[in-house]
Amino acid sequence: MTDFAPILPGATIGILGGGQLGRMTAMAARSMGYDIQVLDPDPQCASRAIASRTITAPFTDVEAAQELARGCAVVTLEIEQIARPVLDAVAAIAPLRPGADPVYIIQDRVRQKRWLAEHKFPVGPFHEADSAEAIADAVTRFGPSIAKACHGGYDGRGQVRLASPEGATDAWRALGGRPCLVEQRIDIAVELSVLVARRPTGEMVAYPPSRNHHTNGILTWSVIPAELPDALVAAAEALAPAIAERLGLVGLLAVEMFFTTDGQLLVNELAPRPHNTYHHSERASATSQFEQLVRAVCNLPLGAPQVIAPGAIVNLLGDVWLHDTAPDVPFALGVSGSRVHLYGKGEARPGRKMGHLSAVGDSAQEALGRALASYRRLSPEAAVAAGLAGPPPALRAADGALLAELAAVSRGESAPWQGPADSDPDREDVG
Numbered sequence: 231m232t233d234f235a236p237i238l239p240g241a242t243i244g245i246l247g248g249g250q251l252g253r254m255t256a257m258a259a260r261s262m263g264y265d266i267q268v269l270d271p272d273p274q275c276a277s278r279a280i281a282s283r284t285i286t287a288p289f290t291d292v293e294a295a296q297e298l299a300r301g302c303a304v305v306t307l308e309i310e311q312i313a314r315p316v317l318d319a320v321a322a323i324a325p326l327r328p329g330a331d332p333v334y335i336i337q338d339r340v341r342q343k344r345w346l347a348e349h350k351f352p353v354g355p356f357h358e359a360d361s362a363e364a365i366a367d368a369v370t371r372f373g374p375s376i377a378k379a380c381h382g383g384y385d386g387r388g389q390v391r392l393a394s395p396e397g398a399t400d401a402w403r404a405l406g407g408r409p410c411l412v413e414q415r416i417d418i419a420v421e422l423s424v425l426v427a428r429r430p431t432g433e434m435v436a437y438p439p440s441r442n443h444h445t446n447g448i449l450t451w452s453v454i455p456a457e458l459p460d461a462l463v464a465a466a467e468a469l470a471p472a473i474a475e476r477l478g479l480v481g482l483l484a485v486e487m488f489f490t491t492d493g494q495l496l497v498n499e500l501a502p503r504p505h506n507t508y509h510h511s512e513r514a515s516a517t518s519q520f521e522q523l524v525r526a527v528c529n530l531p532l533g534a535p536q537v538i539a540p541g542a543i544v545n546l547l548g549d550v551w552l553h554d555t556a557p558d559v560p561f562a563l564g565v566s567g568s569r570v571h572l573y574g575k576g577e578a579r580p581g582r583k584m585g586h587l588s589a590v591g592d593s594a595q596e597a598l599g600r601a602l603a604s605y606r607r608l609s610p611e612a613a614v615a616a617g618l619a620g621p622p623p624a625l626r627a628a629d630g631a632l633l634a635e636l637a638a639v640s641r642g643e644s645a646p647w648q649g650p651a652d653s654d655p656d657r658e659d660v661g
């Protein structure tokens with residue numbers, strides 16, 4: 231049975247995972263008067279400086295997780311790759327929010343895609359492959375594809391792009407000879423995401439969509455508001471809560487979406503936790519995603535999600551520190567409206583998320599321009615390498631084909647998502 235008693239400031243919140251998402255959640259929780267304990271395999275994890283206790287253990291260690299849960303009024307997480315027995319053991323001691331079932335569904339790419347398709351949420355063509363032959367079959371059917379490892383992939387890792395079936399044997403080997411998800415490569419016009427928060431009572435709020443730009447499978451920048459047609463925004467804002475509701479999740483759900491060049495709104499993937507594409511919420515939104523997570527898991531009234539100042543972020547990968555010239559933080563901060571966020575990670579490695587730059591402005595375009603200008607000042611070499619040296623992309627003046635599709639959505643000729651599938655009477659709330 232769900233306990234609706236609010237968990238009040240002064241209580242201790244446990245977080246499975248001590249990376250940057252846990253760290254920023256912990257800072258928001260501390261601001262509200264909560265204490266924080268974390269569990270992470272890395273003794274030097276990013277949350278360590280903020281938590282009053284850090285348990286060093288792998289995400290398969292049931293006893294360590296029980297130890298965490300015993301000291302906490304509620305346990306949440308910042309990473310979905312937590313072994314099922316650990317989730318269940320924690321949930322037997324303290325409320326685990328988002329809940330073991332939604333995390334279990336989401337943590338395996340095949341299980342997640344199958345669940346989305348079974349519940350009639352819009353996804354692109356996919357195929358489950360358990361051999362090189364099965365990958366080859368899928369690519370024969372789909373054309374250019376991406377094979378994604380079921381577990382452990384993030385920031386584009388654990389993914390192999392295939393142009394033709396001939397690449398199947400290499401892809402199978404590269405993914406470690408384990409079952410994987412093969413997806414048709416989608417012609418993406420725009421990437422967007424919607425963050426939704428859900429309380430144990432079932433109350434939900436959805437943030438306006440974030441517009442996101444990825445390079446080589448890793449997020450480069452995000453901006454809010456998304457500057458997309460109202461019809462597309464409305465469809466995206468309806469889709470995310472419908473998924474959260476159906477999952478019965480409590481906490482945050484980020485829904486990554488593709489808007490295709492032929493006018494469909496598809497779900498790319500789900501994350502049951504704070505999300506990189508809403509880091510601008512600390513600057514741009516009435517309630518940051520981190521505060522919102524604390525409110526949701528403590529069953530407090532959810533905060534307003536509306537944009538109070540257009541905002542953007544640019545990710546800082548370890549590469550920024552690996553060029554000949556050291557990053558110039560003071561120069562970067564000279565850009566009006568900008569701020570630097572660093573996660574306190576020791577070693578800069580290529581592709582490792584070390585921090586981000588944020589900026590606010592009078593418009594999304596201005597905020598994005600400022601965040602990118604700050605990035606160019608921080609490291610001109612990194613900006614060239616990341617393809618961010620030129621003028622910022624024009625959010626409204628995209629290429630002709632995209633404009634035509636977006637206009638069709640606005641006119642209602644292309645319906646990006648038709649609304650929730652029939653309700654499922656068998657669904658049970660968890661959390």
Ligand SMILES: Nc1ncnc2c1ncn2[C@@H]1O[C@H](COP(=O)(O)OP(=O)(O)OP(=O)(O)O)[C@@H](O)[C@H]1O
Pocket residue numbers: 354376378383384385386387413414415416417418421444446447448449486498499
């Ligand atoms: N089927 C697809 N067709 C076209 N592009 C894709 C497809 N799947 C993924 N991508 C591109 O790769 C990016 C990363 O893919 P995905 O979200 O599956 O990986 P991830 O490793 O979980 O990334 P992250 O951790 O950054 O969310 C997407 O945002 C998109 O730009």
Ligand SMILES: [Mg+2]
Pocket residue numbers: 486498499
């Ligand atoms: Mg993703």
